[in-house]
Amino acid sequence: MPTAETDNGYLYQQVVKRIRNLRDANSLRPGERLPSLRRLAAQLGISVPTVKQAYDELERLGWVEVRPQSGYYLKAPLASSGRPRRPDLSAVPVPVRQQRLIEKVQQAITQPGLVPLGISNPASAFANPQTFSRLLRRVTTITGGQALGYGPMHGLAPLRHQLAHRYGEMATVTTGDQLIITNGAQEALTLALMCVARPGDVVAVESPTYFGLIELIESLGMMACEIPACPDGGVWLADLRQALDNQPIRACIFASSINNPLGSLMPDATRRALVELVESRGVALIEDDVYGDLHFSPQRATPAQAWSKRGLVLTCSSFSKTAASGLRIGWLLPGRFEAEAKRLKSALSGPTPLLNQWAVHELLVSGDYDRNLKRLRAELAANKERMVAAVQQYFPATTRHSDPGGGCVLWLELAERQDSGRLFELALAAGISIAPGPIFSASGRYRHCLRLSFGLPWSERVEAAVARLGQLISSP
Numbered sequence: 001m002p003t004a005e006t007d008n009g010y011l012y013q014q015v016v017k018r019i020r021n022l023r024d025a026n027s028l029r030p031g032e033r034l035p036s037l038r039r040l041a042a043q044l045g046i047s048v049p050t051v052k053q054a055y056d057e058l059e060r061l062g063w064v065e066v067r068p069q070s071g072y073y074l075k076a077p078l079a080s081s082g083r084p085r086r087p088d089l090s091a092v093p094v095p096v097r098q099q100r101l102i103e104k105v106q107q108a109i110t111q112p113g114l115v116p117l118g119i120s121n122p123a124s125a126f127a128n129p130q131t132f133s134r135l136l137r138r139v140t141t142i143t144g145g146q147a148l149g150y151g152p153m154h155g156l157a158p159l160r161h162q163l164a165h166r167y168g169e170m171a172t173v174t175t176g177d178q179l180i181i182t183n184g185a186q187e188a189l190t191l192a193l194m195c196v197a198r199p200g201d202v203v204a205v206e207s208p209t210y211f212g213l214i215e216l217i218e219s220l221g222m223m224a225c226e227i228p229a230c231p232d233g234g235v236w237l238a239d240l241r242q243a244l245d246n247q248p249i250r251a252c253i254f255a256s257s258i259n260n261p262l263g264s265l266m267p268d269a270t271r272r273a274l275v276e277l278v279e280s281r282g283v284a285l286i287e288d289d290v291y292g293d294l295h296f297s298p299q300r301a302t303p304a305q306a307w308s309k310r311g312l313v314l315t316c317s318s319f320s321k322t323a324a325s326g327l328r329i330g331w332l333l334p335g336r337f338e339a340e341a342k343r344l345k346s347a348l349s350g351p352t353p354l355l356n357q358w359a360v361h362e363l364l365v366s367g368d369y370d371r372n373l374k375r376l377r378a379e380l381a382a383n384k385e386r387m388v389a390a391v392q393q394y395f396p397a398t399t400r401h402s403d404p405g406g407g408c409v410l411w412l413e414l415a416e417r418q419d420s421g422r423l424f425e426l427a428l429a430a431g432i433s434i435a436p437g438p439i440f441s442a443s444g445r446y447r448h449c450l451r452l453s454f455g456l457p458w459s460e461r462v463e464a465a466v467a468r469l470g471q472l473i474s475s476p
């Protein structure tokens with residue numbers, strides 16, 4: 001393509017400069033969309049290919065990202081201090097004693113009235129309550145009183161078949177009959193872990209990991225073996241291999257696509273290698289895929305289940321992060337543990353609320369789920385850039401942060417001398433919730449780390465809360 005040159009350099013470079021000036025003047029902020037190619041071309045009286053060349057250059061420089069069928073968006077600048085460091089772990093199994101701390105934090109962060117930066121509840125934060133009241137009215141009309149009854153033990157057949165169909169589109173073979181509808185992902189994870197391990201057994205977890213998994217391992221009397229998770233790509237396989245060589249690991253329980261609290265996205269190739277590794281050792285892999293649908297990349301990650309050859313992969317997920325957490329609709333694909341998982345479901349909790357299963361079914365078949373998901377992903381991707389930019393602006397320059405590939409949380413590593421427990425207390429007193437680092441480790445690590453959620457409508461109040469946190473960190 002010929003490149004137009006003027007007295008002030010190539011035309012496309014002038015466009016690059018113009019965007020940089022807009023950014024520097026704060027007229028264009030991280031997370032915001034750049035003018036469309038056509039609009040800017042018309043505005044500047046230049047050709048569309050020239051603007052495209054400029055936007056491609058901005059993408060190459062890491063200033064903007066392209067979202068298919070949506071446009072070009074300004075990214076937050078890269079942190080000069082870099083990503084959180086790899087934790088130095090001994091991979092020796094530890095008994096878990098974190099439940100007290102987790103309970104205390106959970107109680108505090110769910111208080112009403114706080115700026116909820118400690119909570120990961122993106123779907124509910126963005127949900128329109130009217131959509132759900134319409135949905136529930138429609139379901140009661142369609143089903144009559146039926147939806148108020150117990151319902152089938154392992155879930156509503158049409159919903160299970162819908163889910164099986166969606167897995168089929170992700171190269172994952174399952175039938176609706178195998179799948180079990182559960183009370184959120186947490187019940188699916190509980191059933192899965194009870195199927196594959198017993199009290200006293202060693203379970204490998206990522207570090208850092210979701211605190212609900214730590215609580216689960218503790219309450220089932222199991223031991224945890226912490227495997228470092230990479231802030232850019234999921235669990236480190238070399239460390240896992242070494243732990244499998246040296247420790248009596250019965251099962252792994254990993255975020256298979258997007259990690260909470262790092263937000264990191266495990267590439268498909270790593271996930272495939274992970275499945276091959278664990279299945280070659282006869283070890284079960286419980287994949288926690290609750291954030292799988294909230295990817296920022298154009299393509300969703302393929303579930304680990306797709307590569308399972310020996311039936312040792314158990315997939316757990318839910319609609320909590322993508323539709324509404326209060327519906328408590330999750331599911332389990334139990335691999336070769338189907339009979340045991342079904343027996344446990346029936347013995348431990350009985351059927352999942354039928355009305356809510358119908359509601360989710362309607363949401364899926366109407367197409368509303370996918371439409372809302374598209375909007376939610378776009379909001380979260382924009383919020384990630386806003387949160388990163390706010391952290392860079394208000395936190396000390398030594399702060400390291402992750403680079404989420406999806407989901408709604410950002411992991412921060414502060415200077416070693418900082419104490420996120422103290423920050424947690426100070427933030428609460430200032431009306432802000434955060435999630436302190438130690439709740440994400442089975443052995444209480446990450447005292448100087450914290451997780452911030454960007455899964456909420458962005459506002460001046462949110463930005464002011466991040467600024468206040470920055471002040472609290474900087475004050476002696």
Ligand SMILES: Cc1ncc(COP(=O)(O)O)c(C=O)c1O
Nearest residue numbers: 184185186210260290318320330
């Ligand atoms: C990584 C992860 N797994 C599982 C869960 C539990 O999901 P649910 O609310 O569907 O039980 C959560 C909830 O925060 C989570 O973040």
